[in-house]
Amino acid sequence: MLKFILRRILIMIPQLFLLSVLIFLLAKAMPGDALTGQLAANPKMDPKTLAEMKEKLGLNDPVHIQYIRWVKNMLHGDLGLSYTHQQPVTDLLAGRIGNTVLLSAAILILTYLIAIPLGIVSGRWTDTWADKLIIGYSYLGFATPLFIFALIMLFIFGFHLGWFPTGGSVDVQVEEGTLAYYLSKLNHLMLPALSGALINTVITIQYLRSEIVDTKVKDFVKTARAKGVPERHIYWRHILRNSFLPIAAFLGYEITGLIGGSVFLESIYSYPGLGQLFLQSIMQRDYSVVTALVMISGLATLVGTLLSDIILSAVDPRIRIE
Known part of the structure; x- marks a missing residue:
C-alpha cells in the first residue's frame, strides 16, 4: 500500500510542473498584466510611474525568468500581491478558504446522507412506486443546472x-x-x-442503484440465496459491500467537483469564499489572485484523484496495482 501511494505521489510531480506551466502561459496570454486592474481603477496614473512599477515588478523580464520567479515565490508561500485588495494573496485566501472548505464539507455530508438511503431503496425495490419517484427526482436533477436550482431555492x-x-x-x-x-x-x-447537495445527490443515487441492480443477479449472490442465507444478510454483507466500491472511488472526484461548483453557489448566495473571490478577480483583472486560485484548484484535482485511488485500493485490494 505504501509503495502504491509513493508511486502515485511521484507521478504527481511532473503533473504539477505541467500544470504550473500551463497556468502561467495562459495568464500571460490574457490581455493586460498584473497592473491592468489598478490602472482601470486609476486611469489618470502617470505612464512614467506605470513603467517604473512594471520594471520593479519584473513584468519586462523574459517569460522564462518570470516563470522561475513565480514558482520560487510559490514554493516559499508567496502568491503575490492583490492589486485590487492591496494585500498579499496568501492573506486574502486565508480569510476565505475556511468558508469554502466548510461549505464543501457540508455539501458532501448532506449529499451522502441523502443519496445513500435513496440509492439503496431504489436499487433494492426496483420498479416500485418509491423507485419511480427516486428515478424521477434523479432525472429532474440531471436536467436542472446548478445555478438555476440555486436561484429557485434562494427565491423560495x-x-x-x-x-x-x-x-x-x-x-x-x-x-x-x-x-x-x-x-x-x-x-x-x-x-x-x-x-448543492440536492443536485449532487443524483449522480451518487444513479451509481449506487445501478451497482445494486447489477450485483443482485451475480452468481455469488445466487449461491448465497441457495444456501439459505437470510435476505438482509445478503444485502448488507454481499450486495451493498460490493456496490459501494464505485461510490468510494468517486469520493475524491466529488471533493474536487465541489470546489468548482462552489463558484456558482458562493456567487448566487453572496457567500464570501474562494469561488466568489475567483469571479470577482476575473472581473477586476486581478491576475495574481486568479492564477493562485487556478493553481489551487488544479492541485485539489490531483489530490482528489490520488485520494480516490487510495480509497479504492484500500476498499478492494484486488485492484491495487503493485
Missing part, C-alpha cells in the same frame, strides 16, 4: 418564505466565538449547502 426559502439569510456567512452583529456566532454560521450555511 430566502426571499419568499424568509427561512434562511439571502447572503453572507454570518451576522455582523454577533460576537465571534459565541454560541450565537456558530448558530448564525450554520443558518447562513444551510441554504447553499442544501442547494
Whole structure:
C-alpha cells in the first residue's frame, strides 16, 4: 500500500510542473498584466510611474525568468500581491478558504446522507412506486443546472418564505466565538449547502442503484440465496459491500467537483469564499489572485484523484496495482 501511494505521489510531480506551466502561459496570454486592474481603477496614473512599477515588478523580464520567479515565490508561500485588495494573496485566501472548505464539507455530508438511503431503496425495490419517484427526482436533477436550482431555492426559502439569510456567512452583529456566532454560521450555511447537495445527490443515487441492480443477479449472490442465507444478510454483507466500491472511488472526484461548483453557489448566495473571490478577480483583472486560485484548484484535482485511488485500493485490494 505504501509503495502504491509513493508511486502515485511521484507521478504527481511532473503533473504539477505541467500544470504550473500551463497556468502561467495562459495568464500571460490574457490581455493586460498584473497592473491592468489598478490602472482601470486609476486611469489618470502617470505612464512614467506605470513603467517604473512594471520594471520593479519584473513584468519586462523574459517569460522564462518570470516563470522561475513565480514558482520560487510559490514554493516559499508567496502568491503575490492583490492589486485590487492591496494585500498579499496568501492573506486574502486565508480569510476565505475556511468558508469554502466548510461549505464543501457540508455539501458532501448532506449529499451522502441523502443519496445513500435513496440509492439503496431504489436499487433494492426496483420498479416500485418509491423507485419511480427516486428515478424521477434523479432525472429532474440531471436536467436542472446548478445555478438555476440555486436561484429557485434562494427565491423560495430566502426571499419568499424568509427561512434562511439571502447572503453572507454570518451576522455582523454577533460576537465571534459565541454560541450565537456558530448558530448564525450554520443558518447562513444551510441554504447553499442544501442547494448543492440536492443536485449532487443524483449522480451518487444513479451509481449506487445501478451497482445494486447489477450485483443482485451475480452468481455469488445466487449461491448465497441457495444456501439459505437470510435476505438482509445478503444485502448488507454481499450486495451493498460490493456496490459501494464505485461510490468510494468517486469520493475524491466529488471533493474536487465541489470546489468548482462552489463558484456558482458562493456567487448566487453572496457567500464570501474562494469561488466568489475567483469571479470577482476575473472581473477586476486581478491576475495574481486568479492564477493562485487556478493553481489551487488544479492541485485539489490531483489530490482528489490520488485520494480516490487510495480509497479504492484500500476498499478492494484486488485492484491495487503493485
